[in-house]
Structures are given as C-alpha cells and as structure tokens.
C-alpha cells in the first residue's frame with residue numbers, strides 16, 4: 001500500500017522529527033535518497049553535467065545539497081536560481097566546486113538554453129510543498145525551459161499543488177519524481193499526476209498519521225482477490241445479477257459480461273431488455289455461453305428481480321436512460337444487496353436521488369457509482385443541483401475534494417474514472433488507481449470495468465475494495481494488451497493478470513503502511 005498525506009500532516013510530522021534531530025539531519029536524509037536516485041539513473045556521476053534549479057526554500061536546499069554531493073563525486077554542477085537561495089546548500093555547492101547562476105532575471109535566454117541543452121540531468125528544486133498558487137514569472141520561465149525527459153523533480157514537480165494536484169499556468173514536467181517521507185496527494189491527482197513520471201519514495205523516518213489517500217500495490221490486490229477454497233461452489237463464490245444491454249446497445253452487455261466472467265463470481269445472471277428483437281440477450285448468449293440470460297420487457301422490475309437470487313447487482317451498460325431504467329434502479333435500491341450503477345443507469349439514479357436525497361443512506365448495503373468525468377457532472381447536476389461548469393472547474397482545482405463532497409452528499413461510493421481513477425466512500429476514505437495507460441481511453445472499457453467490479457462485489461469484497469481492486473486489475477490488463485487495444489481484449493487478459501498476482505512470492509504477507 002502506498003499512502004499520501006496532506007501537506008499540513010507532513011509539516012506536523014516533520015516538526016516533531018526536526019525537534020528530535022540535530023539541525024540539518026532531516027534534509028540530509030532526503031538528499032541521500034535523491035543522490036542515490038540520480039547516481040543510479042546516470043550510471044556514471046564523474047564528468048556528468050547537471051543543472052540544479054534552486055528556489056528560495058528548503059526544496060531548493062535539498063537540490064543544492066544534492067548538487068554539492070554530486071559535484072564532490074566529479075559531476076559538473078550549475079545551479080540556476082530565480083532569486084535568493086538556501087544559504088547552507090549554496091555554500092556546500094560552491095565549496096564542492098559547483099557554480100551558481102542568478103538571480104534568473106539577469107540571465108539571458110541564450111545562457112539558460114545552453115545550460116539546459118548541455119545538461120544530462122536537471123534537478124527541479126524550485127518549489128516543494130511550500131508552493132502556493134501558480135508559479136511566479138521568474139520561476140515559470142525556468143520551469144518552461146527545463147527538458148522534461150531529463151528532469152527529475154525534487155519532492156514535487158514545481159508548479160504542481162502538492163495537496164490538490166492543481167496546475168495553474170506553467171509547471172515543471174519531469175521524467176521522474178523523488179519524493180520524501182510520504183506521497184503527496186498532488187502527485188497522484190490529475191492534472192498534476194501527468195507531470196511526475198514514476199515516483200520514488202525516500203523514507204526519511206517521519207511518523208505519520210492515517211493517510212488521506214491510498215494506492216493499492218500488486219501485493220495488496222493479490223491479498224484481496226477472492227480465491228475459492230475447497231468448500232466453494234458456484235453459489236458460494238457469489239452470484240452477480242447484471243442488468244445490461246438493449247436493442248440499441250447490445251455490445252455493451254457483451255463487454256460487461258466479459259468483465260464479470262473474469263471477475264471471480266461463481267455465477268452470472270444477465271438481465272437484458274427484450275425490446276423488439278431481444279438482440280442483447282442473443283448477443284450475450286452467442287459470445288458468452290456461461291452466462292444465464294433472462295430477457296425482460298423494459299422497466300419490468302418484478303421480472304428483473306425474479307431472475308434469481310444474487311449477492312450483488314450491477315446495472316447500466318448499454319441501457320437507454322429513461323423512466324423504464326428508473327423503475328429498474330428503484331427496484332434494485334429496494335433490495336438489501338450491494339449495487340453498482342453505471343452508464344445508462346446513472347441519470348435514472350440521479351433522478352431518484354433528486355426526489356429522495358436519503359434514498360441511499362436509508363439502505364444498509366452500499367451503492368457504488370462508476371461515472372467518468374462527463375457523467376459525474378450530469379449526475380451531480382441532477383442529483384444535487386450542482387452547476388456542471390462549476391463542477392468541471394472544481395474537479396480541476398481539487399478533484400479529490402469534489403468527489404468527497406459528492407459522495408458525502410449522495411451516500412454513494414463513487415468511482416470516478418479517468419487517468420487516475422478515484423474511489424471515494426461517503427465517509428471520505430479514498431483510494432486512487434495509478435496503473436493503466438492512455439490506451440484504455442477507448443469505447444467500451446468502462447463496460448468491462450463495471451462487470452468486473454460487480455463480480456468482485458458479488459464475491460464478497462466491500463464496495464470501495466471491489467472498485468479499487470477492479471480498477472487495478474483493469475489497468476494491469478491494459479498494460480499487457482497489444483496496442484491499440486480494444487475493450488474486448490481486456491477480459492481475455494484478466495486471467496493472466498490474476499494468475500501472476502496470485503503466484504507472486506509475497507502474496508498474503510502483511511504489507512506495512514509505514515512511512516507511506
């Protein structure tokens with residue numbers, strides 16, 4: 001498990017440790033980790049040309065000290081400073097033979113370009129967790145010139161808000177980030193997450209409280225995947241009821257069923273709309289003979305519920321939102337089972353919530369909704385009266401906070417899909433998925449995810465756990481796909497992903513959350 005904390009919590013932990021350690025010791029721990037990263041990456045430090053971007057705070061201090069250590073090992077280090085610099089770090093760099101250029105306004109573009117062009121590596125120490133708002137012009141100029149493929153961000157890419165991931169104006173783009181003590185939420189939240197490259201965590205010994213945001217690793221997911229025991233049967237493993245597919249969109253049902261069959265439930269009951277031609281049911285039967293299909297007339301909630309006993313429901317892929325689907329969603333809310341609501345069932349659920357804001361809180365079992373950003377805007381507009389334009393702005397300014405507000409106000413567990421899918425419980429507990437790739441942004445991958453999550457829910461995982469494990473497996477499957485991937489490729493890749501996770505030697509070993 002990887003943990004992220006708020007800047008305020010990091011400052012508290014830092015203060016406690018600073019009081020207990022000799023002056024400068026904490027910074028030296030950070031510097032040690034940073035230098036190790038740089039040395040590993042360069043292979044040979046001696047003779048390497050390194051540029052240090054040195055802001056006026058401790059982030060600049062880290063970078064300058066790292067520059068000093070690298071200069072002592074024979075690197076040629078040029079520091080560029082927008083203004084004043086960390087005194088001890090500066091003195092150490094100069095004593096080690098490094099050079100300081102600045103303040104930046106006095107440096108012409110030509111000189112700066114030459115320094116950046118020659119650099120094998122740039123250390124971005126302009127701003128860390130002390131950054132506030134958009135970069136000032138003298139910082140922004142340096143951030144824009146730093147070459148992304150050769151830049152390592154110190155603690156946080158400068159210009160990315162460490163708490164929210166918001167980016168206002170220019171920000172450093174790095175090919176790797178070395179962060180200290182714990183992850184910062186902004187490293188994981190879009191848009192900031194697009195600036196970090198892979199993130200390496202350096203343990204500096206902070207004693208941290210409960211995290212504010214978590215990310216599952218392979219080992220966590222391996223320990224959470226429901227594995228059948230000797231006593232298991234198809235019914236004991238969990239039965240999923242999946243309401244998906246209509247005459248208009250039969251394919252979505254096929255994709256969702258594909259995800260569900262590979263999600264670990266023992267039995268799958270699929271409910272489709274008969275419509276004129278019962279197309280969806282026929283499609284599903286042909287593609288997936290394992291699924292048991294019941295075709296119902298649109299909106300016939302009694303027929304849906306009569307499809308058989310299940311442990312969880314998922315509804316939405318390939319359904320046309322309208323009064324008939326609202327009937328079905330209302331029928332599912334009336335059960336005491338966990339329900340996943342996606343796609344064509346989201347607007348109908350939002351309408352039910354607009355009429356009765358306590359509809360979800362009145363249930364004992366969770367409702368997990370899985371919107372993408374556009375669906376989230378529509379859902380919150382209908383259910384909560386939020387202005388969609390304002391919601392778009394709120395998501396860019398502080399994605400996690402916006403989703404937390406919506407989860408608290410509706411009582412739904414919310415899985416907001418995107419580059420960094422977020423899973424948030426009504427009480428605020430939050431997870432982020434950090435794997436996958438842009439190739440997932442193709443029609444139908446969300447349908448596969450809904451089936452997969454529904455299946456995990458039926459197999460007994462709690463709602464947020466099913467969402468987080470489902471998103472992780474879905475992302476890993478995408479990483480293994482031949483590209484460009486199509487949504488239909490994903491179900492067939494899931495068995496290899498799960499098999500490898502379960503075979504990993506550290507499966508089942510406790511994984512500490514220590515130090516993030």
Ligand SMILES: NC(=O)C1=CN([C@@H]2O[C@H](COP(=O)(O)OP(=O)(O)OC[C@H]3O[C@@H](n4cnc5c(N)ncnc54)[C@H](O)[C@@H]3O)[C@@H](O)[C@H]2O)[C@@H](O)CC1
Pocket residue numbers: 010011014026027030055056057058059060062126127128129130131132133134135136139154155156180181204206
């Ligand atoms: N918190 C910790 O546990 C540790 C922190 N360390 C380092 O210390 C950093 C935090 O240092 P500081 O608190 O000094 O903060 P920073 O170095 O992040 O930034 C503070 C400085 O930046 C200026 N500034 C703020 N916003 C700006 C903007 N938008 N444009 C231009 N300038 C801006 C401020 O006026 C101030 O001079 C961490 O990111 C990390 O690199 C490490 O040394 C080790 C331990």
Ligand SMILES: Nc1ncnc2c1ncn2[C@@H]1O[C@H](COP(=O)(O)OP(=O)(O)O)[C@@H](O)[C@H]1O
Pocket residue numbers: 372417418419420421435436437438439440441442443444445446447448449474
């Ligand atoms: N850049 C990206 N990186 C990682 N995952 C992505 C990216 N873009 C989209 N995804 C994932 O792809 C899926 C798309 O789902 P969705 O928007 O519902 O599509 P559809 O409705 O066509 O199935 C989600 O799981 C989302 O998180």
Ligand SMILES: [K+]
Pocket residue numbers: 059124125126127128153154155156157158
């Ligand atoms: K930085």
